[in-house]
Structure formats: structure tokens, C-alpha cells
Amino acid sequence: MSSETHELGFLRKYVFSLDHKVIGIQYGITSLSFVFVGLVLMMLMRWQIANPGEAVPIVGGLLEGVMGVPAAEGKISPDLYNMFGAMHGTIMIFLGIVPLVFGAFGNYLVPLQIGAPDMAFPKLNMFSYHLYLWGGLVMLASFLAPGGPAQAGWTSYPPLTTIIPTDGQTYWIIAMVIIITSSLLGSINVITTVIQLRAPGMTWGRLPFFVWTEFVTAFLLLLSFPPLESGAILQFVDRIFGASFFMPHDLIVSGTPMADVSGGGSPLLWQHLFWFLGHPEVYVLVLAPMGIVTEIFANNIRKPIWGYPAMVGSILTIGFLSMVVWAHHMFMTGMGSNISMFFQTTTTVISIPSVIVMTCLLLSLWGGSIRFTVPMLFAITFLPMFGIGGLTGIPMAFNSTDTVLHDSYYIIGHFHYLVAPGTLFAVFGGIYYWFPKATGRHMSVKLGHAHFWGSLVCMNLIFFPMLVQGLAGMGRRMSDGGANYSLANPSNEGVVGALSSTIMGLNVLIAWSVVALALFQLPFIFNFFYSIVAGEKVENDNPWGATTLEWQTPTPPPHGNFAEPVVVYRKAYDYSLHFKALHAQEAPEWGSVAHLPDFEPQNLPVSAETVGAPE
Amino acid sequence: MSHSQHEAIPYTTEVREDTGLYNGKLGMWLFLASEVMLFGGLFSAYVFLRLGARPGEWPHGLLNIPIGTFNTLVLITSSLTVAMSWTALKLGDFQTYRKYQLVTLACAVGFLAIKSFEYYDKFTHYEVWLKAPLAAGEHPGLAGHAAAPDAEVPSVIGHVEGVGPFETLASLEEAGATSITIHPDKYHYRLTAWQQAERTMKEASMEGGSAGAEAHEGLTIELSKIARLSALVPRHSTFFACYFTLTALHALHVAGGIVAFAWLLWPGARMWREEPERYTNRIEVTGLFWHFVDLVWIFLFPTLYLL
Numbered sequence: 001m002s003s004e005t006h007e008l009g010f011l012r013k014y015v016f017s018l019d020h021k022v023i024g025i026q027y028g029i030t031s032l033s034f035v036f037v038g039l040v041l042m043m044l045m046r047w048q049i050a051n052p053g054e055a056v057p058i059v060g061g062l063l064e065g066v067m068g069v070p071a072a073e074g075k076i077s078p079d080l081y082n083m084f085g086a087m088h089g090t091i092m093i094f095l096g097i098v099p100l101v102f103g104a105f106g107n108y109l110v111p112l113q114i115g116a117p118d119m120a121f122p123k124l125n126m127f128s129y130h131l132y133l134w135g136g137l138v139m140l141a142s143f144l145a146p147g148g149p150a151q152a153g154w155t156s157y158p159p160l161t162t163i164i165p166t167d168g169q170t171y172w173i174i175a176m177v178i179i180i181t182s183s184l185l186g187s188i189n190v191i192t193t194v195i196q197l198r199a200p201g202m203t204w205g206r207l208p209f210f211v212w213t214e215f216v217t218a219f220l221l222l223l224s225f226p227p228l229e230s231g232a233i234l235q236f237v238d239r240i241f242g243a244s245f246f247m248p249h250d251l252i253v254s255g256t257p258m259a260d261v262s263g264g265g266s267p268l269l270w271q272h273l274f275w276f277l278g279h280p281e282v283y284v285l286v287l288a289p290m291g292i293v294t295e296i297f298a299n300n301i302r303k304p305i306w307g308y309p310a311m312v313g314s315i316l317t318i319g320f321l322s323m324v325v326w327a328h329h330m331f332m333t334g335m336g337s338n339i340s341m342f343f344q345t346t347t348t349v350i351s352i353p354s355v356i357v358m359t360c361l362l363l364s365l366w367g368g369s370i371r372f373t374v375p376m377l378f379a380i381t382f383l384p385m386f387g388i389g390g391l392t393g394i395p396m397a398f399n400s401t402d403t404v405l406h407d408s409y410y411i412i413g414h415f416h417y418l419v420a421p422g423t424l425f426a427v428f429g430g431i432y433y434w435f436p437k438a439t440g441r442h443m444s445v446k447l448g449h450a451h452f453w454g455s456l457v458c459m460n461l462i463f464f465p466m467l468v469q470g471l472a473g474m475g476r477r478m479s480d481g482g483a484n485y486s487l488a489n490p491s492n493e494g495v496v497g498a499l500s501s502t503i504m505g506l507n508v509l510i511a512w513s514v515v516a517l518a519l520f521q522l523p524f525i526f527n528f529f530y531s532i533v534a535g536e537k538v539e540n541d542n543p544w545g546a547t548t549l550e551w552q553t554p555t556p557p558p559h560g561n562f563a564e565p566v567v568v569y570r571k572a573y574d575y576s577l578h579f580k581a582l583h584a585q586e587a588p589e590w591g592s593v594a595h596l597p598d599f600e601p602q603n604l605p606v607s608a609e610t611v612g613a614p615e
Numbered sequence: 616m617s618h619s620q621h622e623a624i625p626y627t628t629e630v631r632e633d634t635g636l637y638n639g640k641l642g643m644w645l646f647l648a649s650e651v652m653l654f655g656g657l658f659s660a661y662v663f664l665r666l667g668a669r670p671g672e673w674p675h676g677l678l679n680i681p682i683g684t685f686n687t688l689v690l691i692t693s694s695l696t697v698a699m700s701w702t703a704l705k706l707g708d709f710q711t712y713r714k715y716q717l718v719t720l721a722c723a724v725g726f727l728a729i730k731s732f733e734y735y736d737k738f739t740h741y742e743v744w745l746k747a748p749l750a751a752g753e754h755p756g757l758a759g760h761a762a763a764p765d766a767e768v769p770s771v772i773g774h775v776e777g778v779g780p781f782e783t784l785a786s787l788e789e790a791g792a793t794s795i796t797i798h799p800d801k802y803h804y805r806l807t808a809w810q811q812a813e814r815t816m817k818e819a820s821m822e823g824g825s826a827g828a829e830a831h832e833g834l835t836i837e838l839s840k841i842a843r844l845s846a847l848v849p850r851h852s853t854f855f856a857c858y859f860t861l862t863a864l865h866a867l868h869v870a871g872g873i874v875a876f877a878w879l880l881w882p883g884a885r886m887w888r889e890e891p892e893r894y895t896n897r898i899e900v901t902g903l904f905w906h907f908v909d910l911v912w913i914f915l916f917p918t919l920y921l922l
Contacts, residue, residue, distance in 0.1 A: 117623045120638040188645045196626050198640050226649045230656030233860060243849035243856035245660065249669070264672065264853035269663050273656055559622050 018122035019559050023129050024108030031099040038092040041084045048076040049481030050511035081479035089154025101288035106214045109222035112550035113208045115199025115566035120192040128185035137179030142171030158246030158270045172234045180229045187218035201568035208548045208572040212312050213291030217284050224280035231273030238293050246270045275326035283322045289426030296379035296433050298573040300369030300545045307360035314353035321350040331402045340399045347397040359421040374448035378429030389417030410470025413463045417484045421459040436543050440555045441535030447527040454520030461513035465506040472503045481507045547574050547599050566603050574600040628893040642877040643900045647907050661857050674804035674854045676811045686729045693722035694909045697902040704895040716880050723873045738780030742772040744843040745823040750752045773799040784844040858919050868908045875901045
């Protein structure tokens with residue numbers, strides 16, 4: 001027990017903290033900042049797509065100042081567009097969403113929800129945050145590298161990465177190795193914590209679903225990230241020591257033989273190593289959000305989650321299957337029909353457990369007394385948004401349809417539906433939901449509504465048109481947004497399949513929706529900082545009336561988390577059961593949870609039940 | 616300060632009943648699982664590239680098998696002494712632990728020293744590709760061998776007189792050289808390991824080993840007749856790229872183990888007086904890591920040296 005509460009200096013308290021909650025918040029703020037950087041890159045790209053060949057307004061001069069030649073005259077040249085595209089993907093996935101759902105939420109909540117005083121290895125935890133921060137800074141520094149940052153996509157496919165002579169790609173590799181190491185240490189910490197530090201009575205069947213999702217996520221990171229690390233090492237040796245792991249014999253690019261840097265390698269090798277991470281990574285992006293949504297659901301429908309065992313079984317199945325589906329990202333390489341049959345089968349099979357989770361959540365709503373709080377709005381929206389993302393993915397599971405759709409905007413729309421209104425909405429919901437525990441204050445509901453409705457409408461106006469554009473045949477990597485292939489281009493007159501003005505006009509709609517989406521984040525940013533200092537104070541330690549252990553701590557939880565040793569007596573979501581017993585005798589007013597609890601915290605001894613509800 | 620915090624976290628030293636583990640041990644096993652995937656990725660890359668290599672392009676017999684074998688023994692010995700040192704600590708005998716760990720450190724450092732000797736040998740060992748290929752008959756490394764894979768071979772491989780590591784054709788030209796004198800190897804790497812062994816046996820039975828002497832005669836080649844020249848470094852071929860990447864990553868792990876063991880042996884040994892059980896656990900966990908590093912080498916050695 002840390003009974004002697006000696007004051008720690010600023011550095012020890014906020015920068016080099018060993019407390020999992022501080023580290024979680026560090027992760028949260030850092031990763032949200034990276035998401036913001038990714039958003040800005042995206043805005044620039046979308047503006048250029050809608051206005052090909054024009055200089056970027058307002059920030060054009062700044063761009064030219066920072067990026068030099070690729071941003072000549074304040075325009076986003078195709079090269080700069082490639083850089084922004086590569087960095088948008090890399091930053092959003094590796095520096096934004098993953099650290100947000102795993103580093104921030106995982107660190108803050110997992111020890112609290114299992115009744116542990118901290119993570120199993122606090123120093124390792126601190127170290128992994130700092131590695132992540134430095135990896136991120138190296139990635140950002142690559143913008144200032146001569147020739148600009150990486151420009152071969154977030155997937156860094158080799159013939160391109162090796163042919164581009166600038167240093168940006170080397171920065172990318174080094175940053176990735178640092179970030180991967182950070183993720184590995186983090187995942188070791190989470191798994192050990194869940195296995196070793198569960199409070200007495202916290203059996204596997206009583207774990208909140210969120211802890212299960214983080215547990216599976218940690219295993220995915222632990223086992224699928226190292227092959228990418230080995231790929232990054234090989235690419236590093238290629239670039240620095242002149243090896244040729246990924247460059248085939250007799251490669252000729254634009255008429256120039258690449259004999260100096262080429263021979264004996266295989267670009268496919270990189271794709272295998274990359275996607276062996278890449279696909280489990282998709283589930284890293286969605287599992288923890290599913291967990292967040294489940295926590296918010298249980299609390300706001302005031303009844304136990306329907307099908308908890310099926311959901312746990314499903315995510316374990318997802319965990320296993322996600323390791324054997326990777327080559328569906330590589331149908332375009334022209335693989336043999338036997339191999340492609342295997343990966344088509346596993347890919348379609350993995351959609352079953354995902355659907356089970358979604359179905360359980362949907363059925364949980366049945367008969368609930370749903371409270372439409374701000375977190376619940378985000379959580380409930382996750383279902384249809386994730387649904388669109390998931391269902392539009394099914395054609396991509398089959399080689400024949402994938403071949404047509406893969407390089408079109410359709411696939412951009414598909415996975416952004418999963419990650420933006422899916423994962424990000426769950427994350428926003430989670431922030432609104434746990435904010436009172438972390439700060440002792442509520443976030444403003446009005447601003448929350450503005451944020452929610454604005455984001456919902458804008459995200460759909462951004463991503464749905466992409467599905468339409470993709471089906472109309474618009475390619476996904478064109479810096480002019482397809483203008484060259486549109487009917488507006490005189491040389492395309494009478495060409496079947498040339499992009500119509502309606503399809504091209506969607507680019508403008510998307511660009512303005514992006515601007516609106518950014519504006520609708522302002523209420524959130526303001527709300528977040530304003531509420532820390534001036535939000536409405538929470539009335540007690542458990543303002544939402546929740547069963548899980550993080551709400552049974554002082555607010556905000558002190559170092560060591562729990563005031564007294566925790567013992568767990570119940571399942572994770574014992575809502576309404578007790579209330580039903582009371583309901584049989586008298587008819588209490590709905591919603592007045594403050595004086596008549598309709599929930600039983602996990603650490604409430606079972607014997608107390610009889611006191612509250614005499615049979 | 617950290618002391619009081621650590622006590623708040625359960626199972627740092629004592630074993631949790633239902634898992635039978637303390638935190639550090641589980642953490643190390645998980646770390647090793649990720650390491651298996653890391654080296655697994657690299658081994659898979661090796662298999663992938665080797666299966667895809669053109670016939671005759673995968674070199675054989677360029678690594679020093681006796682030295683590699685000796686190094687394997689050195690590393691296995693160190694694994695043994697780590698286990699012995701842990702046992703000594705369990706029995707409360709710090710002095711014996713110390714002696715065994717000194718042997719471990721000596722073995723680990725010795726391994727790296729031998730490895731760097733091997734590395735240096737490769738850095739100064741050159742392959743020279745000629746513009747006009749040599750017929751098998753006039754090639755010093757293939758002469759007299761019926762099973763040569765090609766009638767003509769474009770390269771000679773061996774040590775070059777008076778040339779240091781990492782030179783290229785361009786750097787030699789820049790230095791003003793006009794020709795080099797190469798001492799070709801006894802065999803050309805285009806012979807498979809089996810063919811090389813066959814040839815060695817044949818020579819031993821017929822001539823009593825005189826072939827070795829002729830292979831050391833220098834061969835002078837003008838730079839103008841050379842198409843490419845490379846030391847046996849990652850740039851040389853996919854095989855050497857694999858060799859250096861895998862063994863260097865392994866050597867980094869060995870170095871990490873040395874740092875950990877040395878830290879525990881000297882500055883970290885204070886813990887033995889205060890918390891002997893926790894200190895013993897640290898040796899056990901570091902030992903697990905060391906055995907893994909050892910195991911990786913046991914896979915690396917046959918894969919790179921023998922196959």
C-alpha cells in the first residue's frame with residue numbers, strides 16, 4: 001500500500017509516470033493528436049481531388065515552405081499527394097487508432113475493470129508509451145526529410161519503396177520498428193495483467209467484455225506484429241546495406257534496368273509479411289471498439305448483455321481466424337486457384353463470429369429500457385455503421401469480385417466505414433462514457449449532441465459517395481480524383497466507362513463534407529478541454545449506475561486504484577435482476593437510479609442481495 | 616519509492632495459485648512467443664527466397680563449418696552454466712552462482728568474438744564476375760570435376776591480395792588499381808554441399824590432399840575484364856543478405872543477454888541480500904531468454920551452414 005503519499009515532481013507525475021491511468025491518458029492525448037494530423041492531411045488531399053490543378057487556399061504558401069518542390073506554387077503535386085496518402089494511412093492506423101483503442105483505453109480501463117492496482121509491469125508500461133511517442137516523432141520528422149516522407153502507401157510495397165531514392169522511406173521503417181516494439185511491450189503487459197492480476201473472484205466468465213476484447217487484441221499484436229517487424233528489418237537491410245530481399249531479377253522500370261538494386265528477391269515476400277500483420281491489424285482496430293460499445297450498451301439498456309458467452313467465443317474465434325486470412329489482400333497478385341480458394345473460405349468464415357457479436361448487441365436492445373445518453377448515441381450508431389462497413393466487405397472476400405473492386409474507391413469507402421464511423425464512433429462514445437470517471441466531471445450533453453449528429457451526417461456524406469464512385473469505376477490512387485478519366489476530358493469523348501459529371505461532382509460533395517466534419521469536431525475539442533475544468537461535477541463515484549469495477553473506485557481513481565481490497569462476486573452485467581425482484585412488490589419510478597439501484601456492482605457481496613430484496 | 620509501489624502489485628515474486636506463474640515469468644514467455652514470430656518471419660523469408668532462387672544461384676560451402684560447430688558448442692555450454700547458476704541460487708549459494716555466470720559471460724563474449732572473426736573473413740572474401748566466362752576446365756574451383764553444373768562459370772571466388780573489406784569495382788578503380796590478384800577457393804560455391812564432399816573424398820583417396828596447394832596459387836585479373844566485384848556482404852547475394860540479417864539479429868540478442876547477465880551479476884546483485892527469491896526469479900527469467908537465444912542459433916546453424 002502506498003500509504004505514505006509523498007508528492008511526486010511534475011516530471012514523475014505526468015511525463016515519466018508509472019501509473020497506468022496517467023499512461024493511458026498520455027496515450028489518449030498523443031494518439032488523438034495524431035488522429036488530428038491525419039485528418040488535416042486528409043482535408044488537404046480531398047481539397048486537391050475536388051479542385052485538381054489549383055493551388056491550396058490559405059495554407060498553400062505554408063505547404064510550399066515546408067515541403068519545398070513537391071508543393072511548388074502551393075499545389076499538391078502527384079508526388080506530394082502520394083506522400084500525404086501514405087502518411088495519412090500510416091498515422092491514422094499505427095499512430096492514431098491502435099494506440100487509442102489499445103494504449104489509451106486498454107491502459108486506463110483493463111486494470112480498473114479486473115480489480116488490479118496497476119498493470120503488471122509499470123516501468124515497461126512507461127517505456128512502451130515513450131517508445132510510441134518517439135516512433136511517432138520520427139514519423140513526423142520524415143516530413144522534413146530531404147525529398148519528403150514515404151510515398152509508397154501505408155503498405156510500403158517494395159518495388160516502389162526501393163526505387164524511390166529519398167530518405168523518407170528509411171524514416172518510415174525506423175519509426176515502424178520503434179512503434180512495433182512499443183506495441184509488443186504493451187501487449188505483453190496487458191496479457192500478463194489480465195492473466196495474473198484479476199482480483200479474487202474475477203473469473204474468466206465474469207470479465208467485462210471489454211477486457212476480453214483487449215485480451216484478444218493483445219494476442220493479435222503480440223503474434224502478428226513481429227512478422228512485419230521482420231519485414232521492416234529486411235527492407236532496412238535492402239535500403240541501407242544494398243541487399244535485395246524484395247527486388248526480383250531483371251526488373252526494368254520505365255526502360256531503365258534496375259540491376260544495381262535488384263536480383264534474387266521477391267516483392268511478394270513483403271506482401272506476405274505485411275499482410276500477415278495487416279489483417280489481424282484490422283481486428284485490432286475493431287475488437288476493442290466492440291468492447292467499448294458493449295460496456296456502453298450494458299450500462300444504457302439496463303439489462304445483461306444477451307449472449308455474453310457467444311460473444312466471448314466469437315472474438316476468440318476471430319482471433320484465431322484472423323491469422324489465416326491475410327492473402328485476401330493479395331488476390332490482385334494473381335495467386336493460384338487453390339490458394340485463393342483457401343483464403344476465400346477463411347475470409348467468409350471469419351464474418352460469422354463478427355456477425356454473432358453484432359447480433360448479440362442488437363438483440364440486447366430488445367426489452368431494454370434504453371437511455372439515449374451521448375455515449376449511447378455513439379455506441380448504438382456503431383451497429384449500422386459497422387454493418388455497412390462489414391457488408392460492403394463481403395464482395396472483397398471473393399477473388400472474382402475483388403479483382404474488379406480492389407483498386408477502386410469502393411474499397412476506400414468500405415474500410416473507412418469500419419474505421420471512421422465504426423471504430424472512431426466507439427472511441428468517441430468511450431470518451432464521453434469514461435470521462436466522468438477520469439476527471440470527476442461530465443462532458444456537456446448539448447455539445448455532445450452537436451458533435452454526434454454533425455459527425456454522423458458528414459461521415460456518411462463522405463464515405464457513401466465513395467462506394468458509388470468505386471462502383472462507377474473510379475480508381476483509388478489518383479491525385480486528380482479521376483479528372484483524367486472523366487467525360488470532361490475531351491480525349492475521352494464516347495469512351496464507355498469514362499466517369500460522368502455526376503460521379504466527378506461527388507468529389508466536391510465529399511470535399512465540403514470533410515470541411516463540415518472538421519468543423520463538427522470543434523464542439524468535441526472544446527467540450528473535452530472545457531469540461532476538464534468547468535464541466536458539471538459528478539454527483540457520486542458511479543454517475544451512470546454501472547456494475548463494472550472501474551466505477552466502484554474513488555473519482556478520479558488514486559494511485560493503486562481501489563480504496564480497499566476488491567473481491568468479485570458477480571458477473572459483469574448484473575443490471576435489472578435485483579430491480580425485477582423489487583418490482584414484483586412495488587412499482588418504483590423508472591430512471592431514478594440514484595435512490596433505487598437497478599444494478600448490482602460486481603463487488604457487491606451476494607449476501608447483501610437478500611437485504612435489498614427480501615424474498 | 617519504487618519499492619513500495621511494487622509491493623502493491625501482487626505476484627511479482629510469489630506464484631499465483633491458479634496459473635502457477637509469477638508475473639515476470641509469464642511476461643518472458645509471452646515475449647518469447649513474439650520472438651518466435653519474429654524469427655519465424657525471417658526463417659519463412661529464407662525458405663521463400665531459397666525456393667524461388669534460380670538454379671545454381673544459392674551458394675554452398677562458403678561458411679566455415681568447423682568454426683560454426685565450435686561456436687554452437689560454446690553457446691550450448693553457456694546455456695548449461697546458466698541453468699547451473701540458477702540451481703546454485705535456488706540452493707542459496709551465491710558464490711557458485713557467480714562462478715557459473717562468469718563462465719556464461721565468457722562463453723557469450725567468446726561467441727561474439729568468434730562470430731566477428733567469421734564476419735571479417737567474409738568482408739575480405741571476394742567474388743569476381745568476369746565479362747567473359749571461364750570454361751569449367753580452366754576454372755580453379757571447378758577443374759577436374761565432372762559434376763560441374765555449368766560448362767562455363769562467370770565468376771571466381773576467393774581472397775584478394777592486399778585488398779581490405781567492402782571494396783567494390785568502382786572503389787578499386789578510384790584507388791588507381793589496374794588489376795587484382797585473387798587466390799581462388801578450393802571449390803566454387805556452385806557445387807552443392809554434396810558435390811563438394813564427394814570431391815574432397817575423391818581427392819583424399821587419390822592424391823593425398825595435394826589439391827589444396829594448387830588452389831592457393833594467385834590468379835591475376837585485369838580490372839577491365841571484371842564485370843562486378845563484391846565481398847561476401849549482404850549486397851553480394853540473397854544468401855548472404857539472409858545470413859547477415861539473421862546472424863546479426865541473433866548477435867544483437869546475444870549482446871542483450873550479456874548486458875542483462877552482467878547487470879544482474881554486478882550492480883543488480885544488491886537485490887540478492889534484500890529479496891533473494893526475487894533475484895533468483897530474475898536469473899530464471901533471463902535464463903529463459905538465454906535458452907531461447909541458444910535455440911535460435913541451433914536452428915540457424917544447420918539452416919545457414921549445412922543445408
